[in-house]
Amino acid sequence: MIQVTPSIAIDESEVHLDFIRSSGPGGQNVNKVATAVQLRFDVVNSASLPDEVRQRLLALAKGRITEKGILIIDAQRFRTQGANRQDAMDRLVGLIRQAAHKPRARKRTRPTPASRERRLEVKHRHSRTKDLRHLPAEEADE
Secondary structure (H helix, E strand, C coil): CEECCCCCEECHHHEEEEEECCCCCCCCHHHHCCCEEEEEEECCCCCCCCHHHHHHHHHHCHHHECCCCEEEEEECCCCCHHHHHHHHHHHHHHHHHHHHCCCCCCCCCCCCHHHHHHHHHHHHHHHHHHHCCCCCHHHHHC
């Protein structure tokens, strides 16, 4: 079990790791050894995630999720397979922790009288600047 938060734990069988050749540093070794890790996690069908966390995770990582709801994380930052595996797992746990954090509801506020006055002053100043770009009325007639 991978403990994400005190209330969320993911079974290791839900996480699939594939090892592929990395395009990063490593010299000739990069052509021989599959050190990059591709982590796949089925967000839609995961029994470990509560529904609200699942929805936030789908919205949070929408660029990395396939049409079938599988989250794909590629890790090839390091030269060793073990370090890349740990990096991929850390990134998955970080994403789920971020999704588990319930965002605070926005409290609507009204603009203060001083901020309204500043906004109107800026509009008047901008308007005067544009008025100065026009010719005076008597010169425009000639």
